[in-house]
Amino acid sequence: MAAKSVIELWLWGGPSQLETFDPKPSASSDYNNGLKAIDTVVPGMQVHEWWPNLAKCTNLCSFIRSMTHPHFGHETATYLMQTGRNPGGGDVYPAIGAVVAMMKSKTYSGDLPPFVILTTAKGRFSEVGFLGDQYAPLVTGGNPNTAKFIVDGFVPLGGLTPKEIGRRFDLLSSIDNFGNPEAFREFEAAGKQARHIIEGDAARTFDLALESDAVRDRYGRTWIGQSLLAARRLVEYGVPYVTVNMSGWDSHKRHFETMKQRTAETDKAIAALLCDLHERKLLNQTILWVSGEFGRTTKIDRNPPWNGGRNHYPRCFSSLVAGGGFRGGCVVGESNETASLVTKRPVTPVDFLGSIYELCGIDPDGPMPNPAGKKITVLPPASRGGRLREIYA
Amino acid sequence: MTNTGISSDVSRRAFIGGSAAFAGLPLFGAVPQKQKDIASAEEHSLNSPWETPSGDATPPVLVRRLFLDLAGRIPTVEEAKEFVKSKDAACRAKLVDRLLASDSFADYWSMRFCDILRVKSEFPINLWPNAVYVYHRRIRDFVKKDEPWDAFTRALLSATGSDFRDAESNFFRATARRTPEGLAEAATLTFLGEEFAELPPETQKEYAKYFRRVRIKTTREWKEEIVYLDPSDTSGPTPVAFADFLLGPARDRFAAAFVKRVDWWLLGLKTPNPAHINIFKKNGFRLKPLVRVIALSGAYGRGSVTGGFPCRRIDAEVLDDMICDLTGAKRDYQSIAPEPFTFLPPDRRSILIEDGSITNAFLLLFGRPTRDTGHLSERHNEVTAKQRLFLFNSGKLFQQIGRITESKAFRNRPMGEILQDLYWRFLSRPASDSETKMLLTHFYGLPKGGAKWRFPKDVAWSLLNTREFLYQH
Numbered sequence: 116m117a118a119k120s121v122i123e124l125w126l127w128g129g130p131s132q133l134e135t136f137d138p139k140p141s142a143s144s145d146y147n148n149g150l151k152a153i154d155t156v157v158p159g160m161q162v163h164e165w166w167p168n169l170a171k172c173t174n175l176c177s178f179i180r181s182m183t184h185p186h187f188g189h190e191t192a193t194y195l196m197q198t199g200r201n202p203g204g205g206d207v208y209p210a211i212g213a214v215v216a217m218m219k220s221k222t223y224s225g226d227l228p229p230f231v232i233l234t235t236a237k238g239r240f241s242e243v244g245f246l247g248d249q250y251a252p253l254v255t256g257g258n259p260n261t262a263k264f265i266v267d268g269f270v271p272l273g274g275l276t277p278k279e280i281g282r283r284f285d286l287l288s289s290i291d292n293f294g295n296p297e298a299f300r301e302f303e304a305a306g307k308q309a310r311h312i313i314e315g316d317a318a319r320t321f322d323l324a325l326e327s328d329a330v331r332d333r334y335g336r337t338w339i340g341q342s343l344l345a346a347r348r349l350v351e352y353g354v355p356y357v358t359v360n361m362s363g364w365d366s367h368k369r370h371f372e373t374m375k376q377r378t379a380e381t382d383k384a385i386a387a388l389l390c391d392l393h394e395r396k397l398l399n400q401t402i403l404w405v406s407g408e409f410g411r412t413t414k415i416d417r418n419p420p421w422n423g424g425r426n427h428y429p430r431c432f433s434s435l436v437a438g439g440g441f442r443g444g445c446v447v448g449e450s451n452e453t454a455s456l457v458t459k460r461p462v463t464p465v466d467f468l469g470s471i472y473e474l475c476g477i478d479p480d481g482p483m484p485n486p487a488g489k490k491i492t493v494l495p496p497a498s499r500g501g502r503l504r505e506i507y508a
Numbered sequence: 509m510t511n512t513g514i515s516s517d518v519s520r521r522a523f524i525g526g527s528a529a530f531a532g533l534p535l536f537g538a539v540p541q542k543q544k545d546i547a548s549a550e551e552h553s554l555n556s557p558w559e560t561p562s563g564d565a566t567p568p569v570l571v572r573r574l575f576l577d578l579a580g581r582i583p584t585v586e587e588a589k590e591f592v593k594s595k596d597a598a599c600r601a602k603l604v605d606r607l608l609a610s611d612s613f614a615d616y617w618s619m620r621f622c623d624i625l626r627v628k629s630e631f632p633i634n635l636w637p638n639a640v641y642v643y644h645r646r647i648r649d650f651v652k653k654d655e656p657w658d659a660f661t662r663a664l665l666s667a668t669g670s671d672f673r674d675a676e677s678n679f680f681r682a683t684a685r686r687t688p689e690g691l692a693e694a695a696t697l698t699f700l701g702e703e704f705a706e707l708p709p710e711t712q713k714e715y716a717k718y719f720r721r722v723r724i725k726t727t728r729e730w731k732e733e734i735v736y737l738d739p740s741d742t743s744g745p746t747p748v749a750f751a752d753f754l755l756g757p758a759r760d761r762f763a764a765a766f767v768k769r770v771d772w773w774l775l776g777l778k779t780p781n782p783a784h785i786n787i788f789k790k791n792g793f794r795l796k797p798l799v800r801v802i803a804l805s806g807a808y809g810r811g812s813v814t815g816g817f818p819c820r821r822i823d824a825e826v827l828d829d830m831i832c833d834l835t836g837a838k839r840d841y842q843s844i845a846p847e848p849f850t851f852l853p854p855d856r857r858s859i860l861i862e863d864g865s866i867t868n869a870f871l872l873l874f875g876r877p878t879r880d881t882g883h884l885s886e887r888h889n890e891v892t893a894k895q896r897l898f899l900f901n902s903g904k905l906f907q908q909i910g911r912i913t914e915s916k917a918f919r920n921r922p923m924g925e926i927l928q929d930l931y932w933r934f935l936s937r938p939a940s941d942s943e944t945k946m947l948l949t950h951f952y953g954l955p956k957g958g959a960k961w962r963f964p965k966d967v968a969w970s971l972l973n974t975r976e977f978l979y980q981h
Contacts, residue, residue, distance in 0.1 A: 190631030202632050203685040207880045228894055241878045248875045248888040256869060268898040279959060283966050289946055290967070293558065293976035294813050301891050302821075302975060306900075308893035313901050486885055487703075 117476025118439030119400040120350035121215055123358045124343070124385070126407040127237070128189070128365025129432070131425050133413060134374045136178040136433040137454045138163040146413050146453045148371055148423075157444040165378040168386035174444045175389045175398065176437035177506050181448020181457040182406070184464050187427045189365070192408035193237065198244065199465045199494040206485070209244030211468055212356045214493060217250045217484070218477045219355035226308065226317035228253040231349055232358045233342045245485050252358065259323055259341035269318040277314065284310060320352045321345065333391070335383040343388045350392075350401050364407055367424045370415070389437055399508075402439030402471055407432070413455045431457045434467065436503070440474035445506045463498045470503040557940050558981075559811030567592045568937035569981065570600065570809060576980050577774055578607035578803065580616030580826050580859045581833065585929075588936040604803045608796050614652035617795070619825065619859045620773065621647050623887065624698060625682060628864030628879045632684040636731040637850060637863065639671040639678050644862035646675035656793040657766050658755050661699055665751040668735050670727070677735040680722055680747075684880065691719035695747070697882055699754050701765030718750035763789050767798065772884065774802050776818035812981040819981040821889045824874030825858035827978070832858075834933060834972075835908035841868050873898060891978075899973050906969065913964040923951055926964050934971035 133139055138152035138161060152161040155170040160178070162170050169176075186192040194202045197210035209217075216230035223229050232252040236242065243251040257265040275283070296303055312318060319325065323341060326348075334340035339361055346357045361381070366373040385405065392398040410432025411425035431450050437443060449459035469479040472493060479494040479502075558569050565573065571591040575583040583591070591603060607613055622644060626633050629640045650660050667676030680686070683694045692715040693704035704712060721738045737746055754762045767785045771777040784798060791797035802808055810817040822830070832839060838854035841861070850866060858871060864879035873895055875888025899905065912918065912933070918926070927947055931939040939947070947967065954960045971977055 188631075194631070203690065207632070207878065236872065241880070245885075248890045248892050251872075251875075251888075251892075251894075253894055254869065254872065265903070267904060268894070268901045270901075270903060282959070283969065286950060286966055287970040287973055289950070290943070290970040291974040291976070292943075293974060293979075293981070294819070296975075298819075299975055299979075302896075302978075305891045305893045305896045306973075309897035309900055312893070312897055 116400070118402045118474045119219075120354060121212075121356050121402045121404070121439070121471060121475065122343075122346045122350060122388070123212065123356070124381075124403070124405040125237070125358060125360045126364045126381075126405065127360055127362040129192070129407040129409040129411055129427055130364040130377075131366070131370070131374060132180070132410040132431065132433040132450070132454050134163050134165060134371075134378060136162060136435055137180040137450055139413075139452065139454050142413075142453050145415055148415060150371075160444060160446055163378070165375060166382045168382045169389075172386050172389045172393075175393055176403070176435055176443050177441055177445040177447065179434045179436065179447045179462050179467070179503070180431075180450050180454075181460050181462050182410070182432045182434050182464075182467065183457050183461045184409070184429050186409070186429055189408055189427075192427075192429055196406065196408050196464045196468075197237075197242070199468045206489075206491075207241065207244045209246045209250070210242040211471065212252060212358050213243045213246050213250040214483070215356045215472075215475055215477065216252075217246055219475070220250075223353060223355050225353045226312045226315055227320060227349070227352060227354050229354060230356045230358075231255065231354055232360060233345055234258065234338075235360055237360055245487075247486075255321070255345075258338065259345045260336060260338045262324075264321055264323050264341070264345065266318075266321045269312065269321055280313065317352065320348050320354075323348070330391070334387040335380055337380040337384065339380050340384040340387065343384045347388060347391055347395075347397075351395070351397060366411070367426060368421055370411075370424045385435075392438060398438040400439060402441065402474060403437040404434065404471060405436075406434035406467075410454075413453045428455070431455055436470075436506070440508050441470075441503070442506045442508045447503060447506060461498070461500055462503065463500070465494050466497050466500060466502050469494050469497050470507075473502055474507065555940060555942070556813070557937050559813050559815055563811050563815035564809055565811045565815065565817065566937075567594075568935070569811065571603070572936040573808075573980065574600075574603055574607060574803060576822065576826065578604065578616070578799070579610060579612035580619070580823075580829065580857075581612065582830055583936055585932045585936075588932060592937070600809075601804055604800055608800060611652075614648050615857070616826075616859050618644065618648035618651045619861075620769075621651065622862070622864070623877045623879055624769070624882050624884075625679065626694070626864070626879045626882045627678075627682065627862065630865040632880055633682050633864075635671070635678055635682050638731060639681065639733075640863045640865075642672060642675045643678040643682070646678075651795065654794050654796045657795065658762070658793040661754060661762075662748075662751045665695070665747040665754075668737060671733050671735070672729070674735075680719075680735050681724060681733060686722075686724055688716040688719040688722070691722055691747075692716040694882065695719070695750060699765060700758065700761050701768055702761075715750070718745050718747055718753075720744050721746055760785075763793065766793070769884065770795070770798055770802070774799070775807065776820060817981070819975075819979045821891055821978060822980050823887065823889070824871045824876040825861070827874055828858040828868070828870045831905070831908075831972070834912065835905070836911050837905070837908040839868055839870070841866055870898075896973075899978075906965075909968050909972065910965050913968050919964065923948060923963075927967065930964065930968050930971060934968070934977050935974075 133147060139147050140152040151164045153164045153167065153170050155162055155173040157173045160173050162173065184192065184195055186195055191202050198208035200208045212230045220229050230250060230252040232254045234255050234257055236252065236254045255266045323331065323345060326344060331344065334344045342359045346359055349357045363377055388403065392401055409427055409429035412428045416424050416426065431454060447460060448457060448462055450456060451458050472479045477493060480492050483491045483493045485491060558566055560566060568588060571583055571588050575581055591599060625647060627635065627640055627644055629635050629637045635643065663676045664679040667674055667679065669677050671678050671681055680691055683690050696702050696704045696715060721741055721744060723736050723738050725734050727734060763785050764780050767788050768780040771780045771784055784802065787801050788798045812819050828839065831837060839858065840854065841852045852866060867876065875890065877886035880886065924944060927939050927944060931937060951963050954963060
């Protein structure tokens with residue numbers, strides 16, 4: 116059975132592979148800063164010491180330690196990791212979220228848009244590419260970690276009763292008398308759908324107050340914790356693709372201070388999401404993937420102005436996958452003793468995305484609809500290593 | 509030679525209505541109509557606020573259309589009333605001339621040319637902020653001074669030098685691929701409206717040759733780049749020779765590609781009107797005389813309910829400006845990139861954002877072009893549920909609408925007058941008798957209290973959500 120939904124946790128800026136899923140405790144402190152790895156519930160599958168919660172549920176997720184591509188710039192790397200294409204040329208391809216949203220639209224009939232981003236768009240390029248605006252993400256705005264998570268447009272207007280809302284729509288339909296409504300089919304259909312969202316209960320999906328305090332605490336009262344909780348509510352509702360864009364991983368300077376704080380929040384949130392999805396029996400139908408656009412240089416740069424920083428590094432980095440047909444408790448690929456080179460089973464962004472498409476029931480070699488009617492496929496051909504079939508359930 | 513660049517380019521369902529016959533309508537004088545059309549038009553246009561019995565646009569529709577097309581905004585109440593009440597037979601021509609000479613025309617149309625010329629600082633174009641502002645100013649000058657398109661094309665293709673000082677040199681920098689093929693691809697689309705990838709391989713090779721010597725190097729100044737021609741290789745042709753080719757043997761295609769865009773923008777035509785191409789050539793490849801002729805033509809003056817003029821959803825930037833003008837709302841620009849972070853004042857009009865990398869949530873939602881490739885199809889004018897949801901239900905927007913209707917001066921008038929005021933503001937026309945009657949009946953039927961008090965706000969909210977407000981018609 117194909118996965119129904121995908122949650123993408125995007126770690127904007129490129130997190131270090133060493134302080135996440137590919138720790139190197141036996142390397143010198145020039146590389147690991149004297150920090151350690153810890154054992155997890157899966158024998159032999161270690162994680163960096165800053166991920167104690169994840170260590171308790173590595174049986175539910177797998178690591179890829181041999182991610183690799185050639186782009187050192189954020190935008191080009193992100194474009195490749197999101198679209199599977201190298202930038203340049205006349206076409207701007209859609210990100211995986213828009214493609215899954217389009218392909219799943221045939222079977223998804225919910226009122227919420229099929230592609231939701233918490234809480235801001237990546238911003239440096241358009242997620243929807245050449246696909247129509249229909250598949251552009253709903254970017255929520257707002258902050259889930261506040262008393263009321265306000266998604267503008269979805270929260271009912273202050274003080275209007277359902278009867279008053281209905282009366283106002285009646286007023287609109289008597290005022291809206293221009294031309295022949297039949298000629299404005301797209302406009303009318305969009306209006307009907309929007310009205311359905313306003314008058315139905317789909318928007319309650321964003322109401323985190325409907326969750327118990329215990330559940331909210333489990334994810335952590337942080338932006339990332341409550342965003343992942345919102346993501347769970349969205350896939351529970353049926354939304355095919357949810358992206359959580361988390362910034363703050365571009366740690367050129369003060370790397371270790373930044374990472375310690377970021378990982379503490381993220382560790383708690385990811386572990387809570389994995390366990391929660393598992394307990395609700397949603398994990399087998401939901402893919403979770405966690406990655407940045409690249410990793411970071413492995414030798415710590417102690418010179419000014421970096422003073423203990425790590426720079427962009429795409430040749431070897433790590434990602435996490437779970438659920439939706441991915442087995443847990445596995446490690447794909449290997450890196451050398453300092454995590455700077457892939458030594459076994461390189462995985463390219465095309466292979467990585469291809470695996471997610473495949474488990475979603477989308478053929479990566481199948482045709483990609485496009486406005487110019489060109490003959491193109493969803494992804495370029497897989498590399499020699501191929502998709503991650505060794506960890507398909 | 510394929511010539512599919514723009515036609516495949518404009519295939520997005522941007523326009524509604526229009527008829528095949530519309531494209532062939534004569535430019536001047538009375539517009540002939542089939543007997544059947546006249547009958548249906550008459551039936552419909554009995555008291556129609558939008559069309560005369562013969563299917564022509566009424567003055568309120570025309571003034572709104574002219575402002576939207578030539579100034580990128582709707583008229584103010586005073587501007588609309590002045591035109592509608594004018595008894596001057598030449599008022600349309602006078603308005604067109606006034607708008608063509610205005611700064612708004614230069615602002616709005618330079619936005620369109622910046623879309624085509626890919627003016628943005630970040631990925632995948634990477635002009636970077638300084639060059640964006642320099643280049644934008646140059647493009648705006650081209651529109652404002654109505655420089656001939658052939659001369660401007662030559663200037664773009666023969667430019668070398670610093671992106672900070674030699675504005676035209678940014679044409680080569682504003683490309684996703686700075687290879688001979690990448691530059692040829694951009695030039696082919698920009699000047700011939702043709703899709704490079706669809707050209708025969710030998711033509712591709714021939715075009716790419718013109719750009720083989722173009723080089724770009726950095727300087728010690730942050731983000732300054734110098735465009736130059738490789739001095740070590742003086743054998744091959746240069747981009748100037750490509751300009752010679754465009755303005756010589758390819759002159760007709762070059763003119764047609766320009767007119768095609770203008771005809772698409774103003775009339776929703778997928779193929780350019782041959783008469784317009786002649787007018788463009790006769791007037792020295794200048795934009796304004798062409799726009800003037802179209803704006804004064806019979807075809808442009810047709811109604812859109814039965815008269816054949818096609819409707820399209822208003823551009824994201826223009827709609828943003830309209831709503832902010834009406835409600836006093838402030839825009840909230842974001843610029844994650846480029847560094848250094850750029851801040852625009854919240855009252856800056858959206859059509860005036862120089863940099864395609866600077867945006868706001870509204871512009872993203874309503875499909876502003878990304879300026880990645882320069883295709884017209886980068887502009888998404890579809891209507892989506894998310895857009896309508898926002899307009900129906902945005903708390904911020906509803907609050908802003910209240911700023912119009914909740915002031916004492918606004919409310920302290922008879923309801924009939926308030927309704928007329930709102931219709932003029934939003935739709936540039938008076939409410940018809942039947943509309944006024946319907947609304948007053950609705951008002952008197954409301955229970956006392958909140959609903960009655962909120963009525964003007966609900967009417968304003970409704971007007972903002974109508975087809976008549978959201979479409980260029």
